[in-house]
Amino acid sequence: MTNSKLLAVALLALLLGACAAETIPDPEPTDATVDGSGVDTGAWDEEDIGDMESLDYDGQDVLAMVIYFDFDQSEIRPDDQATLERHATQLANDSGASVRLEGHADERGSREYNIGLGERRSQAVRKLLLIQGASTSQISTVSFGEERPAAFGSDEESYSQNRRVEIKYTN
């Protein structure tokens, strides 16, 4: 469980606790022998709780830090466009922030050519961030080619995890 989630649960518990502590006062005893039958009756009333308000999750948003690519491709998948727009917004809103884009390739083929393929991917991410408002001084790129695999198998499952750009905030 993340810290923010813990905080939310604690907050909720506090609210619930506050409700429970606010006991309803006993009804005033009435001297009621209204109908003259000699039987005592009591009145009973309760204060309204009030309207409920929904609470938003108050932890930090989970923004993807890794963008994956198809075989031999450096095009950003449509699903990742929104993620990168949010990174760009963060950078645009905080001129002191900076990122390093680390491009990677799967292990197939020649090592230095794979450095080129990894760089092509980090440049694709860089271009999108720049279009969306980040500035050139905030972004550096590096390509590790096939040298730093995320998965070590020699199958498509591993390859698809290795064709990626990792977004690393350096400031």
Place this chain on the structure above:
Amino acid sequence: MTWARIMRILLSRLFAVFGLVVVCVNIAHAQLEIEITGYGDTRTPVAVVPFGWQGNDGEAPFDVSALIGADLHRSGRFDPIDRDSMLQQPTEGVDVDFDDWSVLGVEAVIIGSIEQTGENAYKVQFRLFDVYRREQLLGYSMPASRGTMRRVAHRAADMIYEKLTGIPGVFGTKVTYVTAKGEGPSRIFTLIVSDVDGENEHVIMESGDPIMSPAWSPDSRRLAYVSFEGNASTIFVQTLRTGNRIKVSSRPGINGSPAFSPDGRKLVMTLGGLDGNLDINVLDLSTREVTRLTSNVAIDTEGTWSPDGKTIFFTSDRSGGPQVYKVSASGGTPERVTFEGSYNARPRLSPNGEKLALVHLDRGNYRIAVLDLINGELLVLSAGRQDESPSFAPNSDSLIYATRQGRNGVLETVSADGLIRQRLAAAQGDVREPVWSPFPRY
């Protein structure tokens, strides 16, 4: 007292204080084990007779004849007979009985002797005889110390091999390669130089960040390589004897794929720049001047020089997939070299300039192929799925490359005709990016 002895005493004191730390470093880099996986069509029977010994101790400090025999065996072209089956074991020319060797079917006999001439000084003699013609083909005497005895034996084997085959031997050459051990953040990369038979390993550089693309200087004294220390690619040139290194390129973006010019004065390298357009550049090592040779928007990388220094071959995907191109070292329009198949990359020329080794996509497998630049024929030489980094021996007669065995990278050598094969594997970890050294300086 000699300096060597003083050093030994100092070292033994150090070991007593610091325990096994230094020793462990050596053990951690256990040498490559060689396995011969293919032989030539016919192997010539030869006899390497145990060398005679004259000296203070009971036996010679090093079995020179055993190493010569092992070298000749490893070449795949010779079949040295067992010592036990020798009818005689002469150590001098006058004692060689050619009839005895004829009976055994042996075509060449190598004899010799080691004589101690000082505390750490020896004289190694060897002679090569042609059994049919009953004559001496070769005879030399070489000075040696305990430290140089192994190299002296390789040198003798190189001369014998050249005399018998007409091809210069490469037993005395070295190889550099990169190993990677462990996974994830604990991964350690090591740049190593060893003899081509896997012995005599030396760690050149070790890092938690990737090391790539080692390249020999033509005089074998320096290595250029790419290091990713500090999360950026940098090209270093390191002098082997001193361990000193110079940062020769650390521009923004990619600094990769270095290769020395034949005169050792320049490096061809790949620069990516801020916008990541990989191009071929030449760096003058003395003036530090950089000349850009290509400017295509495609990936241009993996540059290498022709032996005459006039042409640079490189990989480019300007046509879609990677293919090999060539351009004049002084600039000009690149010309496409490879046309067969959809993937041809990482070109390396044979030192005689006649052949081009490359990584070739062969029916879904990345394999080592050799393109004959004279007749245009392409010969696939390896049989793996993920073979890479071919490098020619300085005699142009065989190649070394990286392949995979299970999950680990291992090295293989293959003769240019594809028949003779050896596998070199480390006890643990991944071995990759082998580069064969130039001929040794004797």
